[in-house]
Each structure stands twice: as C-alpha cells, then as structure tokens.
Amino acid sequence: MTMLGKAREAGIPLMKLVRLRGMPILEQLRLEERLLRTSSDNWCLINDGTNSPAIVMGLSGKLSELVEVKPVLRDHIPVIRRFTGGGTVVVDHDTIFVTLICNKDAVPNVQPFPRPIMSWSGLLYSKVFEGLADFHLRENDYVFGDRKFGGNAQSITKHRWIHHTSFLWDYGGQNMSYLKLPAKAPKYRSTRDHMDFVCRMKEHIPRSEFIERTIKAIGAEFSVIPISLESINIHSVSEYVHSTRLLTDQEIQEASIIQT
Template identity: 50%
Template sequence: MAASQARNAGLPIINFLRLKGVSILQQLHLEERLLRTSSENWCIINDETTRPTIVMGVSGKPKELLETDAVLRDEIPVIRRFTGGGTVIVDQGTIFVSFICNKDAIPGLQSYPRPIMSWSSLIYKNMFQGIGEFGLRENDYVLGNRKFGGNAQSITKNRNHVEFICRLKEFMSRSDFINGTTDAVAAYFALRSPDADDIQNHSSQFEPSSKLLTRQELGDEASIDLVGTVSQAL
C-alpha cells in the first residue's frame, strides 16, 4: 500500500469504473451525465454491449450513412450519440474505453482532437510493446498498417475491408487488453474506485441527449404506426 501511494503521489485522481455488458445507450447516458454534472475525472471501461447496435455522431444523417431499408428490415437499433465523429457498429465483441477529464488533469494538453488523440495514444503505446507495431495515424489507432480503433472515418478506394482493419483478438485476449489499459491509465492517474452513491448522485440531475432513433427518424415515414419497434428491442 505504501509503495502504491508513493507511486501515485502527485498524480491527478480519476474515478475508474469497470462495466460488463452494459448497453451502449445506457453507457452514453452515463457518460453525458458525468460530463455535464461532475467536476471529477472519470475512466469507464465497458466490456461488450448487449446486442449489435449502430451508433452515429451527433450530426449524422441516416439516409446518407445507412442502408436504412436493411436496418429497418432487420430491426437494428440506431443511436445518435451526444458526441461527434463517424458511424460505427458495436456488439458483444466491442470493448469501450472512455475518458472524461478536466482540462487541468493533463498539464499542457490542448483541447483539440489531434492533441487529445496524441495523448491517448501514449496510454496504449507501452501496452502494445512486443505485441504489435502500434501507432497513431491521422485520428486512428493502428497496429502496423491496419486500424483497430479511434475515429470511425476512413477514406480509401479499391481496398478490401480486412486490408485496413484488424481485430485486437489477433494480438491479445480481452482480459489482457482490459488489464493492460488499467495499468496504463495508472501511470497517469491515481485510480479511485467509485461507489454506487458516486454514480447515483449524477443519475437524475441531467437529461442526456443521446437517443435511439425511431423508424420515422430513420426515414420510414410510411410506417409511422410502427414507431417505437426499434426502441423496444434494446
């Protein structure tokens, strides 16, 4: 304990929350509430979500980004999150790592996408030593020449999907990734385990804006009587 306290001396405190199988909509609601109502630093790791779900950025337009006929036919939930960025599909194989930090938690860090991505890449750089050639390319995390996380945008022509995307399970187990991320975060923060009251205190103070889109919002105006079918599925 003494050695741990000495190692963490001077580091900013972060509430470290590990979740298992929480739906991505619940996670987004929690993140937004903490962002808007808490003055503390938070790191949330959620190991998988409940079912395959499409998540769009705050300004995403379904008709431009989705094959809406197939989405409606297969009753795939579509969420518009409160943050920007691209459109992704998440499922039981996805691991989510989220940071909610005060500006002064990382001295000298500018509040712009590129500096933030550069800082977050440091979290993973040491973790992947000896496992793969980790790097930050544009706004994506890559191993070698293939992306495994980061910004959901990718501009490319005439390339098979598997040529620029890789799966982390090719390099490590889920538990190794989560434990490695935990150790990496501990190099920059003093980890604190929040209790139920810490979470409950922020549960009703803010109405989150991340939402499940209805069939009408997805462009199926001819089936207004079926609005809510997707939301029931989550």
C-alpha cells in the same frame, strides 16, 4: 497517510475507474454525458462488451449517407446518435469501450483541443500495445499496420473533455454490412471496404490482458481509484436531459426513402 492523500500531496491527478460488463451502449453513453457535464472528477469507464448489437453515429452524421438503412430496418438494429462527434460504428458483445473524462488541467502539457488530446491518447495506447503489434495512431484511428481496430470520438467543454474509443476485439461480417462507405474517410483507407479496412484485436492480444494493460497505462498517468457503478448517484441520471438518443422508427424510415 493514505494512498489518496499521498497522490494529492504529490500532485498526481486522481481518476475514478468504473469497470462494466455488458452495459447497454445507450445507457453507457448517457452515463458518460452526465459525468462529463455534471461531475468535477476525472473518470475512466471500461465496458467489456454491450448486451446487443447497435449502430452508433456521431452528433452530426447523416443516417442515409452512413448506414444501409433497409437491412437495419429488416433486422431491427437500433440506431443511436451520441453526444460526441466522430464516425459511425456497429457495436456488440465483442466491442470493448474505453472512455476517459478529464478536467482540462488533469493532463500536463495537453491543450484542450482535438489533436493534442488525440496525440496524448495515442501515446497512452502505445504503452498498452508495446511489444505486441504494429500499433499506430493514423489520422484519428488506432491501427495495426494499415488496418483499423479502434475508432475514437471526443467532446470538449469549457472545463473538461472526453475521449472515448470503441475497440473491435472481434466482429462479424454481418455487422460490417450495415455500414456504407462514408464519403468522408481517412486517406489511408484508400476506398477499401469494411472487411479490408478493419481488423480484429483478438489476433494480437487476449481480451482480459488488453483491459489490464489499459488500466496499468492509465495508472502511470493518474492515481486510479476503482469504484462501483452503484456508488455513482444513479438517481440524477433521469433528471439530466441527455442529447444522446435512440433514433425513432420514423426517422429511420425517412432515411430509407432518401436512399431509395
């Protein structure tokens, strides 16, 4: 019997793993959205960095309240509104993305609501960072001590859910300067600015080791099947109407006027 057959016989859920390197974040988010809404498989996508800096906002975020618009315009930083909720993040080649897309019955005893999914993911990543650092899930963030290194976003449909994380393996101060202090922030932040609030994963774990530990932790919950990006039916990407989109220059200019 094949490994796939044994997994099915044992009732272990299958998960397809796609490892990426440097995929543009807009392309990644659109792939995630399509897999959530048009596939019936469980997926894990790991993208080791994105090709160039970008700002990614949650579905309902207001640009003028979350981003320093004039520097963004000056530096030609693209702004993306993703299909999930959550906060605003600046991403680049030093951001590692891990996305889990699951059927509602794939994870035993986890109800398809934000808090149970978040709690389950916190336990999953506690295995990844075991013995390395003071890891915690605080409110909706992954932290070492009281400093954030991973921001999360979710979306839940009738039969499926997605949980995706942007991990700050490293970051530059310039990137942090594009973000305003949000009016709605977790209590543990205590009005700290970005440089005092976030920390770098590279101070705790090598990049490749984090990815391998993550795959191992997921492998304890699922029967993981590595597949290539090319094996996914890419042709249907263009046919699917995505809600994830790049904001236009006009939208950013209008937000700049509001901030003035």
